[in-house]
Structures are given as structure tokens and as C-alpha cells.
Amino acid sequence: MAQPFLGEIKLFAGNFQIRGWAFCNGQLLSIANNDALYTLLGTTYGGDGINTFGLPNLQSRVMVHQGTGAGLTTRVMGEVAGAENVSVSTAQLPAHTHTVIATTANGTTTSPANALPAAPSLSTSFGYLSGTATGTTDAAPAPTAIASAGNSQPHNNIMPVLALNYLIALEGVYPQQN
CATH class of the missing domain: 3.90.1340 (heat- and protease-stable fragment of the bacteriophage t4 short fibre, domain 3)
Known part of the structure; x- marks a missing residue:
């Protein structure tokens, strides 16, 4: 050699x-x-x-490679870039909406395909604007239906190696x- x-x-x-x-x-x-x-x-x-x-x-x-390529960021010899773990903030997410669909009508079926279920479960994230599981008082949607998700925990950002x-x-x- x-x-x-x-x-x-x-x-x-x-x-x-x-x-x-x-x-x-x-x-x-x-x-x-x-x-x-x-x-x-x-x-x-x-x-x-x-x-x-x-x-x-x-x-x-x-x-x-150090230097600049067409359409690429300039890299200087010895420059360190990137991160092994990243936390995605809500500011980095694309703009989008989550539509809340609600009605004051009572549920009519136990098979809720395209309909409201007859007996909502308070442990799920679906809530009714009128009625509770017993149907006697107004109830807000479950907190999990409108809460933030993700907990800002970093996720692994390493390509296969x-x-x-x-x-x-x-x-x-x-x-x-x-």
C-alpha cells in the first residue's frame, strides 16, 4: 500500500x-x-x-464539502452544523385548522358512522355541546379535544447510519x- x-x-x-x-x-x-x-x-x-x-x-x-454549491449554503472548513435531536415548536408547523363539529341534537345510533353516537363516553376526546353522558346538562368538549399536543419533547433527527x-x-x- x-x-x-x-x-x-x-x-x-x-x-x-x-x-x-x-x-x-x-x-x-x-x-x-x-x-x-x-x-x-x-x-x-x-x-x-x-x-x-x-x-x-x-x-x-x-x-x-467546504465551499458553496449551486443553490446550497456556504460551508466553511471545520464548520459544525445540524443537530441530533430537535424539538418542533408550534411556530414551525404549517398553518392549518382543526374544525370542531358539534350539534345540539341528541345522538341517534350506537354505530356512529356519519352520525352522533347515542351514548358519549366522558373518557374520550369527543364531546357534545349539549348534554352529558346522562343527557341532563350542557358539557364542554373534552380538554384533550382542543389541547396542544407533543409536549415539546425532542425527537431523533439522525438519518440511517x-x-x-x-x-x-x-x-x-x-x-x-x-
């Missing part, structure tokens, strides 16, 4: 670091011990630029620019 370029990143299906390579997990390295690699990466991925510099962190990340290790070459041929 040909010698890699210093700073080259590759996928590796093993669960260990290959000699001369390091996991792309955001770890900080000593500039004094890795000065050639530091000249390529600088502090793009972290570090203080005096004693340390960071390796790219590709844990739970998808790589994208296959876990592998990204490695970066700590040793190799220093890449030359054209």
Missing part, C-alpha cells in the same frame, strides 16, 4: 487505531510532537494554537499544492 498523505482521512472497519493514524474524535494533539500536521490543520478543529491543536471530530457526523471509524494519518507524505 502506498504511503498516505499526512492529514488524509479514511474509513476503517476495525475497532482500533492503525499505527501512524488517529481516530477523528476531536482529540487535542501536541503541536511540538505533530508540527507538520499542525501546519495543515491549524486550529480549525480546536486547540489553543500554542501547545495544542485539534483533530476533526467525525463522531456522529456526516462530512460535506452505519458506524465505522474515521482515521486521520499522523504520518505520511506532506501534500504539495499545485
